[in-house]
Amino acid sequence: MPGVGQSASVGRLLLLGGGNMGGAMLRGWIADGLDPASVIVVDPRPSEALAPLFEKGVRHAAAIPAEPQDIVILAVKPQMMDEAVGPLRAAMTRDTLVISVAAGITVAFLEARxxxxxxxxxxxxTPALIGRGITGAYGNDLVGGTLRATTTALLKASGPVEWVHTEAEIDMITAVSGxxxxYVFLLAEALAEAGVAAGLEPALAMRLARHTVAGAGELMIRSEEEPAQLRRNVTSPKGTTEAALKVLSVxxxxxxxxxxxxxxxxxRRAEELSRGEA
Structure with a gap:
């Protein structure tokens, strides 16, 4: 599939929210060849990290402009969404594609507004911040093949995209990859603390934990073997790894x-948020 810069169907794009996630996607689009002048970022206080992109031609506005957009990306915090989307109609046509990356904001919520x-x-x-994320996506019945391809081109600038058949699966994806x-950061934290308890100097234990978790993750991505087989490859009979895994696998x-x-x-919490429960 061509990159977002080669997708003629992107057109005019409004990014609502210039924080960490919105900024990460924007940097990915520009790096992938999207014309900076085709994007307008609407945020009264965008991240300072976006300044170089504004210098390249990405436009910035503190409020939603009254000019029609082909695509609107919603990257504001979920608790701000109700207030934020109200003025968006001024920037939309009937065919404007809306893509939301806010947790718990349902298709029905957006259609109602x-x-x-x-x-x-x-x-x-969050690994999308360094272009190593993965995104789950669900579209309503108006998202046909062309719009789906356009959405994929935009989202894959931050990593692979996995489309699902039901909106309920987005809550499952939220629990696993979102x-x-x-969970992985906690693993690194716990591994470092265990190293300190075993007698290592704290800074060394943390370096070992960081590189072990990051290296193992990269190995999983590059290897054709399943994680279970990679685990077995490290585990010698009656060795140190086997002794540790017996504790972890009780x-x-x-x-x-x-x-x-x-x-x-x-x-469960993702489902509660999707139902509008605080």
């Missing part, structure tokens, strides 16, 4: 069981 139009609900994750980086409260409980809790 913006009218019946093509809407995509997407869930990226919240998932925090039936009652082992790591896999804890992860199932954690993802289930995140999914």
């Amino acid at each position: 913006l009218g019946r139009r093509p809407v995509v609900r997407a869930m990226p994750n 919240s998932g980086p925090a 039936d009652d409260g082992g790591l896999k069981e804890l992860m199932r409980h954690a993802v289930a809790a995140a999914k």
Whole structure:
């Protein structure tokens, strides 16, 4: 699939929200060849990190302009969405594609405020900040093949895109990959603390944990083997890794069981947010 810079269907694009996630996507689009002049960022206080992109020709506005846009990307915080989307109709035509990356904001929520139009609900994750994220996406029935391809071109600038068949699956994706980086960061934190408890100097333990987690992640991406096989490759019979894995894999409260409980809790909370529960 061509990059976003080669997609003629992108047209005029309004990015509502110039914070971390919105900024990460914008940097990805420009790096992928999108014409800076085709983008307008609407944010009263955009991230200072976007200044170089404004210098390249990306436009900035503190309020939503009264000019029609082909695509609107919603990258504001969920609690700000109700207030933020109100003035958007002035920047829309009947065919304007809306893509939301805000957790818990449903297609029905957006259709109720913006009218019946093509809407995509997407869930990226924070590694998108360095172009290594992954995004789940669901579109309503007005998102046909061309709009789906355009959405993919935009979202894949931050990493792979996985389309799902039902909106309910977005809550599941939120629990696995949306919240998932925090689980990995906790693993690194716990590994470093365990190293300190074993006698390592704290800074060294943290460097070891960071590089071990990052390196293992990169190995999983590059390898054709499944994670289970990669784990077996490291585990020698009666060796040190096997001794550790026996602790992590106990039936009652082992790591896999804890992860199932954690993802289930995140999914329940995502469903509550989608229902508008505070």
